[in-house]
Amino acid sequence: MRLDGVLFFPVTPFGPNGDVAEAVLAEHVARGVSAGAGGVFTACGTGEFNALDLADYTRVVKTSVTATAGGVPVLSGAGGVSARAFARAAAESGADGLLLFPPYLVSSPTQGLIRYVQDVAAETDLPVIVYQRGTARFTPEAVAELAALPNVIGFKDGLGDIDLLQRIILTVRQAVDREFTFFNGLPTAELTVPAYRGLGVTLYSSAVFAFAPEVALAFYKAVTSGDDDLTRALLTRFYLPLVRLRDTQPGYAVSLVKAGVRLGGLDVGGVRLPLVDPSQEHVAELERIIAVGRELAGA
Numbered sequence: 001m002r003l004d005g006v007l008f009f010p011v012t013p014f015g016p017n018g019d020v021a022e023a024v025l026a027e028h029v030a031r032g033v034s035a036g037a038g039g040v041f042t043a044c045g046t047g048e049f050n051a052l053d054l055a056d057y058t059r060v061v062k063t064s065v066t067a068t069a070g071g072v073p074v075l076s077g078a079g080g081v082s083a084r085a086f087a088r089a090a091a092e093s094g095a096d097g098l099l100l101f102p103p104y105l106v107s108s109p110t111q112g113l114i115r116y117v118q119d120v121a122a123e124t125d126l127p128v129i130v131y132q133r134g135t136a137r138f139t140p141e142a143v144a145e146l147a148a149l150p151n152v153i154g155f156k157d158g159l160g161d162i163d164l165l166q167r168i169i170l171t172v173r174q175a176v177d178r179e180f181t182f183f184n185g186l187p188t189a190e191l192t193v194p195a196y197r198g199l200g201v202t203l204y205s206s207a208v209f210a211f212a213p214e215v216a217l218a219f220y221k222a223v224t225s226g227d228d229d230l231t232r233a234l235l236t237r238f239y240l241p242l243v244r245l246r247d248t249q250p251g252y253a254v255s256l257v258k259a260g261v262r263l264g265g266l267d268v269g270g271v272r273l274p275l276v277d278p279s280q281e282h283v284a285e286l287e288r289i290i291a292v293g294r295e296l297a298g299a
Contacts, residue, residue, distance in 0.1 A: 001073050001096050001127050001153070003181065005038025006206045006213075008033050009046040012060055012257045013268035016164050022063045024268055028210075028261065029067035035213040040068050044077040044099055046207050046257050051272035061093040072073055073097065075129070080104050083116075084123040094182060097127040099156065101137030121149050133158025140164075140171035147176045154181035157201075160192065166199055187253040188246060191239050192218050194231070197223070198216060207244070207253065211260025212290050216296050218297035230296070238293035245285055251275040252282075259283050 010032060011022035029040060042064035043049050043057050044060055052060065061076045068074050074094070078086035079101025087098055103116055121128050128151055132138050137159065138146075146152050155172070157165050165182075172180055184196040184204035195202055202224075209216035215238060222230035246252045255271045259278050262268060263286065270277045278286070 003039045003073060003203060006209050006211050007039045007041060007183075007203060008037035008192075009031040009041045009044050009205055009207055010064065010210055011254075011261055011268050012043065012047040013266075014272065020052075020059050021064075021267075021269065022059055023184060024266060025060065026067040027064045028266055028268065029064050031266075032068075032209065032213065033068055033071045034272075035209075036217055037072055037209065037213075039072050039097055040064055040074045041205070042074060042076050042095075044075075045227050045275070046205075046210060046254055047077070047234065048254060048272055048275070049077040049079070049101065049277050050104070051275075054082065054085055054089060056174065058093055061090055061095050075099050075127075077101055077216045078120065079131075087120055087124040087126065091103060091124050091126050095126065095151070097129065098124065099129050099131055101131050109196075110139050111144050113138060114142050114145060117146050117152065118149065121146075121151055127151050127153040129154040129156050129181075131156045131158060133185065137164075140168045140169070142282045143168045144171045144175040147172050147180050149230060153179075154183060156183035156185035156205075158185040158187075160186050162199065165201070169199060169201075176208075188243050189237060190216070191235065191243055193219075193223055207257045208239075208293075209256050211264055212293055214299040215290070215293035215297045218299075225244075233296055234293065238289060238296060241289050241292075242286075245282060245289065248282065249276070249278070252278060254287055256282070259286055262298040263287055263290065279282065 013021040015021040015151040043060045073096040077089045078096045078098050182201045189204040206216045219234045
């Protein structure tokens with residue numbers, strides 16, 4: 001499985017009764033693939049993985065796989081106490097891989113984290129990308145040990161500790177003689193793309209692609225082609241205001257994305273608790289930010 005380009009993290013639409021709106025999800029995913037996504041990461045952070053039970057999760061993965069129609073790889077989230085069950089469901093539903101989230105709400109020694117990943121990786125033949133964020137903080141030696149597992153293919157960083165990540169990359173490259181991929185997994189990752197590219201980490205999560213794919217693609221093209229002027233303009237006038245708005249309320253990294261999809265004309269519903277939907281004032285500000293981004297992107 002090879003990932004390239006802008007990685008799409010779809011939201012999970014909910015209908016008026018609160019159930020997963022499968023038809024809306026299918027349209028959302030199909031639009032993203034048609035727009036040029038390099039991979040679909042469904043039922044992950046932006047997709048409110050934390051609020052999905054096993055039945056919801058299975059519907060989301062199956063729907064996403066069908067909607068993608070083999071155009072690009074589909075990976076799904078798994079984590080916590082249900083990680084192994086979700087890994088089995090992902091494989092049965094046709095996913096191409098897993099993004100393994102931390103075991104939430106607990107801190108643990110490094111050996112516990114290693115065993116957690118080992119247990120989930122042993123449950124499935126699917127390729128696994130390990131996600132470092134929150135309580136899951138890995139040492140370079142731990143990542144090298146996990147990279148020796150045949151189906152652990154990548155490491156996604158959501159901490160933003162550049163020094164630690166550099167040491168992890170160097171240790172893994174020295175220890176493992178096969179392809180192993182690193183990802184920038186920070187919220188609104190485009191803001192830190194230039195810094196991560198300095199470490200050789202070129203793949204990143206793009207929540208913006210879910211609601212403004214033309215802006216996300218314009219940024220990707222600018223940063224990969226060396227168009228420093230457009231890169232700086234998008235970072236300064238679009239991404240920086242978006243991050244400032246995101247930081248006004250906990251959970252806005254997800255609920256603002258969902259609001260942005262609704263602004264684009266797709267009724268994906270609101271977020272599930274404990275997240276809350278943004279205020280009308282903040283939605284109006286988001287709409288203004290999107291308009292600036294589209295103008296800069298020439299859309």
